[in-house]
Amino acid sequence: MKKEFLKRLFTAGLCCCMAAGLLAGCGTPKEESPSGGTGAGAEASGTEAGGASGGGDAASGDVPTVTMYQLQFFQNSENAVARIEDELNKILSERYGVRLDLVLLSMSDYATQTNLALASDEVDIVSSYSGFSPIINMVDNNQLIPLDDYFNGASEEFKSQFTQDELAGMTFHGNLYALNRKYLVAGEMRLTMNEEIVNELGIDVESIKTWDEIDAVLYQVHEAYPEIYTLVPQANNSMAEGGWFYGDILSAGNNVVSLPAGNTDEITYIYENPKFVEWCTWMHKWYQDGLIMQDVLSNTTSGQAYVTSKKAFAYFQNGDIYDAMPGTVQAHPVLSDPRVLATGYTNVGYAISTNSANKDAAWKVLEALYTDPDVANMVAYGIEGTDYVVNDDGTVSYPEGIDADNAEYAGVTEPFIWPNYTIMYPTDQQGPDYVKTVEEYNANAIPSPATGFLWDTTGYTDQITACNNVNEKYFNSLLCGMVDPEEMLPKALEELKAAGGEDIFNSVSEQYQAFLESK
Amino acid sequence: MKKHATAIKKDREWQKFRYKRNRILYLMLLPGTIYLIINNYIPMAGLQLAFKKYDYAQGMWKSPWAGFSNFVYLFKTKDAWLMTRNTICYNAAFIALGTLLAVTVAIMLNELKNRLAKNIYQIFILIPYLISMVVVSYIGYAFLATDAGFLNHVTGGSTNWYGTPGAWPFILVVIYLWKSFGYNSIIYYATVIGIDGSLYEAATIDGATRWQRIKHVTLPGLKGTILTLVLLAIGKIFYSDFGLFYRVPMNSGLLYDATMTIDVYVYRGLTQLNDIGRSSAAGFYQSMLCFAVILTANAIVRKIDRENALF
Numbered sequence: 001m002k003k004e005f006l007k008r009l010f011t012a013g014l015c016c017c018m019a020a021g022l023l024a025g026c027g028t029p030k031e032e033s034p035s036g037g038t039g040a041g042a043e044a045s046g047t048e049a050g051g052a053s054g055g056g057d058a059a060s061g062d063v064p065t066v067t068m069y070q071l072q073f074f075q076n077s078e079n080a081v082a083r084i085e086d087e088l089n090k091i092l093s094e095r096y097g098v099r100l101d102l103v104l105l106s107m108s109d110y111a112t113q114t115n116l117a118l119a120s121d122e123v124d125i126v127s128s129y130s131g132f133s134p135i136i137n138m139v140d141n142n143q144l145i146p147l148d149d150y151f152n153g154a155s156e157e158f159k160s161q162f163t164q165d166e167l168a169g170m171t172f173h174g175n176l177y178a179l180n181r182k183y184l185v186a187g188e189m190r191l192t193m194n195e196e197i198v199n200e201l202g203i204d205v206e207s208i209k210t211w212d213e214i215d216a217v218l219y220q221v222h223e224a225y226p227e228i229y230t231l232v233p234q235a236n237n238s239m240a241e242g243g244w245f246y247g248d249i250l251s252a253g254n255n256v257v258s259l260p261a262g263n264t265d266e267i268t269y270i271y272e273n274p275k276f277v278e279w280c281t282w283m284h285k286w287y288q289d290g291l292i293m294q295d296v297l298s299n300t301t302s303g304q305a306y307v308t309s310k311k312a313f314a315y316f317q318n319g320d321i322y323d324a325m326p327g328t329v330q331a332h333p334v335l336s337d338p339r340v341l342a343t344g345y346t347n348v349g350y351a352i353s354t355n356s357a358n359k360d361a362a363w364k365v366l367e368a369l370y371t372d373p374d375v376a377n378m379v380a381y382g383i384e385g386t387d388y389v390v391n392d393d394g395t396v397s398y399p400e401g402i403d404a405d406n407a408e409y410a411g412v413t414e415p416f417i418w419p420n421y422t423i424m425y426p427t428d429q430q431g432p433d434y435v436k437t438v439e440e441y442n443a444n445a446i447p448s449p450a451t452g453f454l455w456d457t458t459g460y461t462d463q464i465t466a467c468n469n470v471n472e473k474y475f476n477s478l479l480c481g482m483v484d485p486e487e488m489l490p491k492a493l494e495e496l497k498a499a500g501g502e503d504i505f506n507s508v509s510e511q512y513q514a515f516l517e518s519k
Numbered sequence: 520m521k522k523h524a525t526a527i528k529k530d531r532e533w534q535k536f537r538y539k540r541n542r543i544l545y546l547m548l549l550p551g552t553i554y555l556i557i558n559n560y561i562p563m564a565g566l567q568l569a570f571k572k573y574d575y576a577q578g579m580w581k582s583p584w585a586g587f588s589n590f591v592y593l594f595k596t597k598d599a600w601l602m603t604r605n606t607i608c609y610n611a612a613f614i615a616l617g618t619l620l621a622v623t624v625a626i627m628l629n630e631l632k633n634r635l636a637k638n639i640y641q642i643f644i645l646i647p648y649l650i651s652m653v654v655v656s657y658i659g660y661a662f663l664a665t666d667a668g669f670l671n672h673v674t675g676g677s678t679n680w681y682g683t684p685g686a687w688p689f690i691l692v693v694i695y696l697w698k699s700f701g702y703n704s705i706i707y708y709a710t711v712i713g714i715d716g717s718l719y720e721a722a723t724i725d726g727a728t729r730w731q732r733i734k735h736v737t738l739p740g741l742k743g744t745i746l747t748l749v750l751l752a753i754g755k756i757f758y759s760d761f762g763l764f765y766r767v768p769m770n771s772g773l774l775y776d777a778t779m780t781i782d783v784y785v786y787r788g789l790t791q792l793n794d795i796g797r798s799s800a801a802g803f804y805q806s807m808l809c810f811a812v813i814l815t816a817n818a819i820v821r822k823i824d825r826e827n828a829l830f
Contacts, residue, residue: 011543115793118575134791141793143575237770253791294665298681298769354576461797462592465788469598472787473775482682482773499596 064361065099068125069114071417072104074410084382084409091375096368098361102379107132118143121355124362128178130347134253136454139172144351146175150363158371161420168452169345178349179366182420184438185344186445188333189244190319194307195329197221208331211282221313222291229312230291234303237296239283239479242318245335246275248342248448250508252455254464255471256501257508259450261336265516267509269501271474271493280489283481296480304328321441322429338441342450350419366419373423380418381411381425388412393432396425453515455508463500470495568799582796589800598784603757606780609764610756612692613699614749620700622745625707626737630729641708644701652762659694659767681769687777694767695760706748707741714740746820746827754813757781757805781805 081102089099103123105113111133117123118138126144128135138144151159166180191208198205201224203217222230234241243249247261249270258273260266270276286292293299293312303315308327317330324330350369352362368375381388381396387409388396396412398404404413412427426434457464474492477483497505538545565579572585593599624644631637647655662669663680671677680686714737722732759780768774785801813829821828 008543012546111791111793119578119795132791133793137791137793141573141575142577143793294677294679295660295681295769297771297773298660298664300769461792461794462595464792465592465797466596466598468788468791469596469775469779469784473772475772477772499598
């Protein structure tokens with residue numbers, strides 16, 4: 001009898017455990033997870049400050065906690081983020097009466113995690129990225145609030161941070177939806193080459209500017225080193241990252257309508273853009289002659305890794321004012337001078353979620369990030385002495401014995417992910433005159449006539465979806481030279497038009513004309 | 520009348536007794552039931568999203584209705600036919616060949632007499648099932664790469680497999696079968712070992728050969744399981760294994776015509792748009808078609824062999 005009772009008790013216990021396990025999966029509301037340890041952010045594979053620090057511990061009292069989702073390229077350790085957050089929150093609560101809960105997410109997670117979090121009040125501040133989480137889509141989905149009232153009521157010091165172009169880039173339907181990341185807006189195509197091969201073959205890097213000159217160098221290397229790839233993509237199957245050569249894409253990041261680089265007002269389908277066609281034609285020639293890796297579309301290794309390990313000679317790089325990485329040399333600018341694309345001012349923006357429970361506090365954090373050097377430096381580089389040191393020339397470096405590979409907080413390697421470089425220390429790689437250099441580079445670049453234009457996509461989602469699928473088939477295959485442009489370009493164009501590309505083209509054309517007239 | 524009332528009372532008492540006696544079993548049912556309600560029934564409220572223009576500020580309940588407009592993109596282009604055809608044809612091939620292979624392997628396992636060998640084979644055939652599709656895609660790449668791939672190396676060819684769409688229906692079917700047959704075989708094998716051993720003995724005494732034993736004892740014994748598994752697979756015929764069709768072709772656009780299924784199309788089209796309404800519409804469309812197909816398939820089975828129908 002006793003045995004029977006124990007058996008039953010055991011069974012009942014097991015049932016309870018299973019039920020409890022089930023319910024545990026349902027998560028807890030944000031308010032009930034003071035350290036952020038079990039919130040949705042922590043479930044992400046990103047780095048979240050947990051444990052004793054976090055968002056709103058007992059000491060926080062009535063100080064509101066703002067959650068910010070931020071993209072990271074390096075995997076920063078949880079401990080480091082928690083440590084930095086602790087120090088940061090001392091400044092933020094004292095000066096601004098807010099606290100910050102920082103959630104750093106890798107690129108593969110960012111769009112999905114942000115999108116889910118925006119459906120509730122899990123996140124207050126998010127950033128938009130033209131490549132995978134474009135601001136126009138966030139605005140169309142009503143995921144963000146207009147910032148005009150906050151901006152107009154802000155201090156002059158804050159407002160003066162932004163140029164008219166920067167504000168216009170983040171204004172949609174007459175409202176300001178995000179604050180532009182202050183950074184380089186210009187860029188150029190570069191040819192990054194293996195330094196050893198360049199020296200061995202005596203290649204004059206300065207003389208490489210045009211297609212013919214690039215062609216000559218690539219064949220010279222191919223003959224001397226037939227066993228390595230002569231040309232590889234910059235990343236994955238992306239051969240022309242940044243689009244600096246062929247010009248602007250005017251259809252809100254969807255590769256349908258383009259404004260060819262050069263002084264022209266005439267828009268074309270991307271597959272009729274003469275610069276695009278020229279690119280594809282050269283690439284196909286090199287692909288056929290075995291200069292480009294055969295499985296280029298399935299590639300997952302970065303061009304930098306190939307070139308520095310001498311497995312490949314060169315790749316076209318989406319370049320700016322940084323110097324070449326060790327072991328490489330760069331010919332620049334190749335194919336055109338540095339330019340500013342129409343999307344230059346819409347690339348990265350910081351915005352407030354429409355479902356944020358702490359909108360005012362979120363704005364205060366944004367103000368601090370844009371105007372307070374202590375906050376900006378700490379959030380970007382970590383704690384002085386531990387995560388970075390300030391050099392005599394005013395730049396910052398990793399402390400002795402630490403580099404990008406072993407750093408707990410890799411801020412010195414990725415300062416560009418933060419809102420305002422002008423109030424941050426420059427890194428040793430950027431140099432002491434970084435702010436001036438960037439300003440000059442931006443000022444001297446060729447501005448796109450479409451700067452400030454952004455196509456309003458309302459009502460075109462069906463066409464965009466269909467065109468994206470057509471482009472998945474042709475766009476990279478053409479840019480990598482894998483298919484014959486003479487045969488494939490007309491086919492791709494025909495399919496693009498049939499998929500609703502014509503509707504998109506007409507709409508962009510109409511809006512672009514109105515934009516030019518209003519200028 | 521009194522007799523009738525007594526009967527009812529007795530019946531109720533019996534029911535009460537039965538409930539009391541089985542209350543632990545009912546309690547054990549509870550977690551599963553709660554799981555089903557939370558995981559499978561409560562989210563059904565989200566079906567309305569397929570008919571709404573989702574507005575993040577308004578949330579699911581207050582977003583404005585959008586009629587059938589979220590479904591339009593699924594049928595707008597010629598891709599509609601292509602993705603539906605691919606999804607159904609691949610699944611049909613998977614069901615037919617997958618079942619054939621799994622049943623064959625299950626019977627072969629049963630015919631093996633060496634216990635150790637049997638266990639080792641079971642483990643080995645199950646391993647591919649446990650490997651993630653991302654890893655499978657790289658195993659595939661090791662075989663199919665143009666420069667360093669095993670296949671080109673052995674044959675001495677230089678075929679660019681990732682640029683040859685014609686080969687992919689075969690490649691995808693082979694990879695699917697390799698990955699999934701172990702798991703299904705073990706399900707079938709579990710049924711085979713449950714078949715009454717005396718049937719085999721009787722057949723042997725009657726002079727049946729090994730093939731005749733398989734044909735007349737094993738296969739009829741497996742019929743119920745085969746039908747159940749096939750019916751369940753048919754219930755998912757409009758869904759595709761996203762990892763298989765998206766990861767394994769290594770994102771090669773040239774293979775698109777051969778690898779585009781409904782799930783892949785929706786992912787590629789909507790990945791940046793954050794359009795919850797349209798994504799839900801695709802899921803709803805797939806569910807409804809699958810529902811219709813499984814009802815039909817089950818009705819047919821019920822007509823032929825009532826015992827083996829699912830419901």
